[in-house]
Amino acid sequence: MPSATTPVLDVRNVHKTYKLGRVKVPVLHGVDLTMDHGQWTAILGSSGSGKSTLLHLIGGLDRTTKSSNATTIVFDGRDVASMGKGALDRYRSSEVGFVFQFYHLLPELSVLENVTVGAMIRYGRLGYMSKRKETEDRAKDLLDRFGLSHRLRHRSKELSGGERQRVAIARALINEPRLLLADEPTGNLDRKTGDAILDVLAEFRAQHGLTMLMVTHDQHVAKRADRVIRLIDGRVQTDESQVQSPF
Amino acid sequence: MYQSLLTRKYLTSKIMPLLAMAAVMLSVATILITWSIMGGFLNTLLSSGRVMIGDVAVVWPNVGFAHYDDLIEMLEDTEGIEAASPVIESFGMVKLPNDQVELMQVKGVDPASFSRVTSFEDTLWWHPIEKPTSKDRDGEDLRIIRVNDPETKDIDESANDYSAIFTEMEKNGKLMQRPNPITGAMEPAGLIGIELTGLNDRTGAGIYAPMNPIIPNASGGYESDSVFMPSNGSIGLTVLSLDSDGRPVDPVTRTIPVANEFQTGIYEVDSSLVLVRLDLLQKMLRMDQAERVVRTESTDPFAFERDPQTGELRPKMIESIGIDPARVTSVIVRGADGVDANDTREIVKQVYARFAHKHPGEVPSEHIIMLRTWEDTNRTMIEAVKKETGLVLFIFGIVSFTTVFLVLAIFWSMASEKTRDIGILRALGASTLGITWLWVRYGAVIGLVGSTLGTALGTIIVININGIHGWMGQTLGIVIWDPRVYYFVEIPREVEVSKALIVFVVGILTCILGALIPALHSARMDPVKALRFE
Numbered sequence: 001m002p003s004a005t006t007p008v009l010d011v012r013n014v015h016k017t018y019k020l021g022r023v024k025v026p027v028l029h030g031v032d033l034t035m036d037h038g039q040w041t042a043i044l045g046s047s048g049s050g051k052s053t054l055l056h057l058i059g060g061l062d063r064t065t066k067s068s069n070a071t072t073i074v075f076d077g078r079d080v081a082s083m084g085k086g087a088l089d090r091y092r093s094s095e096v097g098f099v100f101q102f103y104h105l106l107p108e109l110s111v112l113e114n115v116t117v118g119a120m121i122r123y124g125r126l127g128y129m130s131k132r133k134e135t136e137d138r139a140k141d142l143l144d145r146f147g148l149s150h151r152l153r154h155r156s157k158e159l160s161g162g163e164r165q166r167v168a169i170a171r172a173l174i175n176e177p178r179l180l181l182a183d184e185p186t187g188n189l190d191r192k193t194g195d196a197i198l199d200v201l202a203e204f205r206a207q208h209g210l211t212m213l214m215v216t217h218d219q220h221v222a223k224r225a226d227r228v229i230r231l232i233d234g235r236v237q238t239d240e241s242q243v244q245s246p247f
Numbered sequence: 248m249y250q251s252l253l254t255r256k257y258l259t260s261k262i263m264p265l266l267a268m269a270a271v272m273l274s275v276a277t278i279l280i281t282w283s284i285m286g287g288f289l290n291t292l293l294s295s296g297r298v299m300i301g302d303v304a305v306v307w308p309n310v311g312f313a314h315y316d317d318l319i320e321m322l323e324d325t326e327g328i329e330a331a332s333p334v335i336e337s338f339g340m341v342k343l344p345n346d347q348v349e350l351m352q353v354k355g356v357d358p359a360s361f362s363r364v365t366s367f368e369d370t371l372w373w374h375p376i377e378k379p380t381s382k383d384r385d386g387e388d389l390r391i392i393r394v395n396d397p398e399t400k401d402i403d404e405s406a407n408d409y410s411a412i413f414t415e416m417e418k419n420g421k422l423m424q425r426p427n428p429i430t431g432a433m434e435p436a437g438l439i440g441i442e443l444t445g446l447n448d449r450t451g452a453g454i455y456a457p458m459n460p461i462i463p464n465a466s467g468g469y470e471s472d473s474v475f476m477p478s479n480g481s482i483g484l485t486v487l488s489l490d491s492d493g494r495p496v497d498p499v500t501r502t503i504p505v506a507n508e509f510q511t512g513i514y515e516v517d518s519s520l521v522l523v524r525l526d527l528l529q530k531m532l533r534m535d536q537a538e539r540v541v542r543t544e545s546t547d548p549f550a551f552e553r554d555p556q557t558g559e560l561r562p563k564m565i566e567s568i569g570i571d572p573a574r575v576t577s578v579i580v581r582g583a584d585g586v587d588a589n590d591t592r593e594i595v596k597q598v599y600a601r602f603a604h605k606h607p608g609e610v611p612s613e614h615i616i617m618l619r620t621w622e623d624t625n626r627t628m629i630e631a632v633k634k635e636t637g638l639v640l641f642i643f644g645i646v647s648f649t650t651v652f653l654v655l656a657i658f659w660s661m662a663s664e665k666t667r668d669i670g671i672l673r674a675l676g677a678s679t680l681g682i683t684w685l686w687v688r689y690g691a692v693i694g695l696v697g698s699t700l701g702t703a704l705g706t707i708i709v710i711n712i713n714g715i716h717g718w719m720g721q722t723l724g725i726v727i728w729d730p731r732v733y734y735f736v737e738i739p740r741e742v743e744v745s746k747a748l749i750v751f752v753v754g755i756l757t758c759i760l761g762a763l764i765p766a767l768h769s770a771r772m773d774p775v776k777a778l779r780f781e
Binding site: 056059061062085086089090091092093094098100104105106108109113117118120121122123124125128129171 | 251670677
């Protein structure tokens with residue numbers, strides 16, 4: 001088990017090229033990145049700079065493009081880039097929590113079901129049945145902490161943008177992941193609501209030592225992170241540490 | 248776990264799964280109705296087709312075989328055989344009441360034993376009935392017993408009640424006899440198919456209304472006669488008698504009074520079969536017991552004589568009078584309850600072998616005698632109906648197979664609509680197998696619900712098909728099963744659990760098949776692309 005000072009995430013020489021028909025579109029050109037346990041890192045960059053792609057690769061949603069030098073995305077001692085499909089599925093369900101700009105809640109499910117669905121996927125039918133009460137209590141607790149205890153049976157279309165994003169965060173946290181990947185989590189919200197969302201994340205990180213990698217193009221959001229990485233044209237241009245780390 | 252949750256949510260929140268269920272339900276119901284009615288039609292036809300022929304027939308056509316009484320006795324003494332009856336099958340020219348002459352099949356039967364082997368007594372049409380048939384809503388059937396009080400069954404004198412006449416006709420039909428109109432004494436009579444003379448008009452109520460014959464005359468006009476076949480009608484029967492070697496001898500004509508008319512349910516039989524008493528037909532065909540001249544060579548090796556026809560010398564022949572036993576062309580056999588026709592044939596085969604050894608040189612050997620089951624005899628008809636049933640099912644199966652594509656199209660549409668959901672689930676760690684199972688399970692549930700409803704709907708419709716058909720006829724004027732065209736008054740139907748089960752399972756499999764392609768497509772989708780799907 002890595003200690004608090006050992007990088008929990010070590011990304012080396014990550015390349016990604018998309019194919020649009022016969023045209024190859026390179027997005028990432030050998031990105032290197034390390035993150036310590038409990039660190040909040042913001043990735044700044046303009047549209048098309050490759051920041052979301054990098055997030056997807058770290059989260060095991062996408063595969064890197066092979067390059068001449070070895071590519072590794074090591075999380076907690078395991079190389080995500082070389083994992084098989086099953087291992088990647090388990091990695092996403094247990095180690096990583098995703099938060100998206102457009103919330104991506106399942107419209108047919110209630111707030112509570114949207115949060116617990118992650119646990120259903122992680123534990124399977126039998127596992128979930130045995131942990132059902134525990135999981136639902138945890139989901140209710142999370143939603144209560146996010147001020148949504150009165151919305152448990154509501155569907156996502158009945159919620160405001162800020163409420164939806166808080167539900168999405170609760171869903172990302174239900175399996176107690178060690179790495180939270182957030183793709184412009186406040187990009188679709190007004191400043192006040194966005195700040196409230198960031199407050200929730202900051203509080204949770206402070207309490208649970210969550211490692212957070214957050215993509216944004218908003219300087220205001222980036223300022224709240226411990227560290228800011230600027231990504232331009234698929235390459236890390238600057239990597240600056242900031243002082244507001246809680247550790 | 249998440250699959251069952253999403254299946255339940257998707258089912259209750261969208262109209263498309265309901266449409267898919269409706270499509271499955273209708274397809275399943277259609278197939279079940281078609282299969283049940285065609286199956287019922289086939290079985291009704293089969294049971295009708297075996298009415299006059301028993302389970303197994305021992306057949307030696309044309310000249311027939313002797314000592315049949317002995318064979319019948321041996322058969323009836325054997326376990327597995329219920330009864331046996333002698334029959335002569337031949338052809339004859341029949342002169343009808345309208346003076347037309349037609350070639351008909353003629354059977355000589357012994358009514359007592361024939362009724363033990365066949366259910367011919369049940370086919371006699373002219374007999375009193377207590378209730379009108381299901382289609383005879385106006386009670387036009389002449390055979391109905393008219394009563395004032397249904398409880399006491401008092402006869403309504405004011406109504407035209409013919410029950411006494413029909414009771415007499417039924418009795419005469421069973422015994423194949425009819426009173427002579429002049430002497431009043433009973434004399435042998437025949438039975439004819441209800442469609443044979445063309446004098447019985449089959450109405451939309453599925454009953455027969457007797458008509459008088461119209462007889463054309465030589466001057467271009469016509470005459471009419473008041474004839475009701477079981478009362479005063481008769482046919483002229485001409486058969487060609489054969490000698491014991493099967494050579495035609497001379498035509499013999501008799502007038503046969505008609506005791507009753509039968510309806511087996513097979514038009515071919517009812518329009519061309521005449522039943523006459525066995526002893527009468529034996530006489531007409533010279534198959535009855537008779538004395539005959541037997542010529543044998545003299546025991547004196549030096550005694551010669553000249554052949555009167557060729558004039559050549561030949562060993563002297565001695566003539567003596569012998570007995571030529573009566574013959575029949577077949578013996579029909581009814582197997583015991585629970586013994587099927589093929590098993591009955593095996594039993595008959597063994598008995599006949601003993602019979603042939605008992606009468607060597609007098610009856611055909613067991614190697615050449617023909618043993619036919621009722622299915623062999625009706626094979627052409629059975630095969631035709633089976634093929635028709637198969638063809639109709641195939642066509643409906645093809646039509647219903649479109650359900651697969653319908654479900655596929657609906658699922659493809661739903662899977663496309665839910666592309667982002669797939670991306671979300673993949674981001675949460677759902678496997679490709681899990682996503683595949685989500686859609687396959689969804690298809691299976693739609694198939695299960697649709698098939699259950701379809702099986703229930705089909706079964707209810709089949710059970711009530713005649714009521715529904717009657718309602719359609721009365722309300723909408725739509726009459727598909729017209730008793731004037733079809734030979735059964737009611738639509739034959741048969742709901743078999745095995746058939747319902749097959750249709751039910753196929754309905755579910757069809758849905759799973761239709762869901763499988765969209766399921767695999769969804770599962771293989773790139774999660775990042777799915778998340779970006781607009």
